[in-house]
Amino acid sequence: MKKRVTSYGDAGFSQFIQNAFRKHLGYDEEDYEKPIIGICNTYSEINRCHSHIKPLIQSVKNGILMAGGIPLEFPTISIGEMFTSPTTMLYRNLVAMDTEEMISAQPIDGVVLIGGCDKMTPAQLMAAASANKPAILLTGGPMENGEYNGKTLGACSDCRYYWQEYKAGEVSDEELKQINNRLAPTAGHCMVMGSASTISVCAEAMGMMLPGAAAAPATVNERLRLAKETGKKIVELVKNELTPAKIMTKEAIDNGIRALLAVGGSTNAVIHLIAIARRLGIPLELKRFNELSETTPLLANLRPAGEYQMEDFYHAGGVPALLKEMASLLHLDVMTVTGTTLRENLEQAEINPAYRHIIKSMESPLYENGALKVVYGNLAPNGAVIKPKAVINPKLLRHRGKAVVFTSIADMEERINDPNLEVDPDSVLILQNAGPVGAPGMPEAGMIPIPEKLLKQGVRDMVRISDCRMSGTAFGTVVLHAAPEAAVGGPIGLVRDGDIIELDVPKGELNVLISDEEMEKRRASFSPPQFADFPRGYPSLYRKHVLQADEGCDFDFLLPVEIQKEKGEVG
Numbered sequence: 001m002k003k004r005v006t007s008y009g010d011a012g013f014s015q016f017i018q019n020a021f022r023k024h025l026g027y028d029e030e031d032y033e034k035p036i037i038g039i040c041n042t043y044s045e046i047n048r049c050h051s052h053i054k055p056l057i058q059s060v061k062n063g064i065l066m067a068g069g070i071p072l073e074f075p076t077i078s079i080g081e082m083f084t085s086p087t088t089m090l091y092r093n094l095v096a097m098d099t100e101e102m103i104s105a106q107p108i109d110g111v112v113l114i115g116g117c118d119k120m121t122p123a124q125l126m127a128a129a130s131a132n133k134p135a136i137l138l139t140g141g142p143m144e145n146g147e148y149n150g151k152t153l154g155a156c157s158d159c160r161y162y163w164q165e166y167k168a169g170e171v172s173d174e175e176l177k178q179i180n181n182r183l184a185p186t187a188g189h190c191m192v193m194g195s196a197s198t199i200s201v202c203a204e205a206m207g208m209m210l211p212g213a214a215a216a217p218a219t220v221n222e223r224l225r226l227a228k229e230t231g232k233k234i235v236e237l238v239k240n241e242l243t244p245a246k247i248m249t250k251e252a253i254d255n256g257i258r259a260l261l262a263v264g265g266s267t268n269a270v271i272h273l274i275a276i277a278r279r280l281g282i283p284l285e286l287k288r289f290n291e292l293s294e295t296t297p298l299l300a301n302l303r304p305a306g307e308y309q310m311e312d313f314y315h316a317g318g319v320p321a322l323l324k325e326m327a328s329l330l331h332l333d334v335m336t337v338t339g340t341t342l343r344e345n346l347e348q349a350e351i352n353p354a355y356r357h358i359i360k361s362m363e364s365p366l367y368e369n370g371a372l373k374v375v376y377g378n379l380a381p382n383g384a385v386i387k388p389k390a391v392i393n394p395k396l397l398r399h400r401g402k403a404v405v406f407t408s409i410a411d412m413e414e415r416i417n418d419p420n421l422e423v424d425p426d427s428v429l430i431l432q433n434a435g436p437v438g439a440p441g442m443p444e445a446g447m448i449p450i451p452e453k454l455l456k457q458g459v460r461d462m463v464r465i466s467d468c469r470m471s472g473t474a475f476g477t478v479v480l481h482a483a484p485e486a487a488v489g490g491p492i493g494l495v496r497d498g499d500i501i502e503l504d505v506p507k508g509e510l511n512v513l514i515s516d517e518e519m520e521k522r523r524a525s526f527s528p529p530q531f532a533d534f535p536r537g538y539p540s541l542y543r544k545h546v547l548q549a550d551e552g553c554d555f556d557f558l559l560p561v562e563i564q565k566e567k568g569e570v571g
């Protein structure tokens, strides 16, 4: 292993001074000849999804020491979904940069990345891809199920569901308070198949986590044992020089997409997987999701597309059992962080027969295909994404209605419940200027609330279209990530109140029914917004460099140099 040494212009002196400072940890010089393993510590009391990870870090350290390595913990930024303003997605790239530079700049030979909350895991995978030192991902694991009045509660599908029912007058203040007490009952990340669970399932399917590590709840002792094993394995990976680029190949990314589709996972994972793939020089495009979606059954009966949650999925056998069931669709000869292939890893995997209702068979899936759909048309020439199995009213998947346009999130918040808003159940709600540049950071506002006056009439779903995202725990006939976004002149920004919008999910189409001439006329009068918010600092940098949703929302300057050259961004 080649050790990196800080440069003082005199190699001997650099080594001498580094040795002096290292001894303070109680290790001798020869100890540092062993594999040095960084443990990316994302402990945070603000990011409550990571507030329980200290024992996991200790177990990782135990494993590293058992395998003959030296563990060195280091901190990075830690962002939690519910507490980060204006939105965590604004900071995903910052976490990725922080993590990549720490991995690259510090004298470590390999790294264990401890993630969990929505944006942390994808950011860490992006960082691992670019730094390309041996790396294993470990999450803090999902929360246990919540419970209220004999019903399972899940964060945060039930946060949204019960809030909507409260607004409709169906849930009392006292009930809402009781539910609120129980929505996040234990340590861990959200326990439905939201973004956190989805990206950890993808990471395991791509070979970057140990088998079983995605679904084991935060509270089971198996997670500590997985942490210890992770520590042992990273030492092996370093010795064998098995880097992320050798694991996250094009085939492995396909496996990740297949897993995303088989669990009915979050639309956010589409953006993250594109970003991760591109970091590796793999030109993943939205159309690949449609191709794989057509031939991948939805097997996992998990909320919001199904009925159960991560704890139940764990008892069913978790990701190894799922992958075993769908093995005929996977590239099995890909290498994984176990040091063996996916095929070998799956030899021992099995579905718990008592939980067949959670991982369905290929012969009798929950749905035959179509967990995600990318729609194109004059409203989203570069694509927009919908999760057809998470809609409430499937009739809306083919729908024509008049646009009710909100020009920003603030405008939407101000007017959505106005009794005088001209809206009916057939209207199509359009939210503009909430994309990567416009918001900035593409917040999870895409599940536009149903106007209260319609809620009270019993309406629970409408067609909603935006250039922002929605939480993986959200649901409804919601079309997201319309690209290009309004703020850069995308056609979603050119829609006007009363335009007729046509959505045809089975055909993969999304159009505003105006003539090409009219569209051109509107485009000619578009002028880019002058943003008064975030005049300086990181958000300002973000706005200048973020790519569109169909390109993964990474920064242009973080792409591999070859891709930047292709895009003409470097000479």
Ligand code: FES
Residues within 6 Å of the ligand: 049, 080, 081, 082, 116, 117, 118, 189, 190, 196
């Ligand atoms: Fe962290 Fe949901 S808030 S995963």
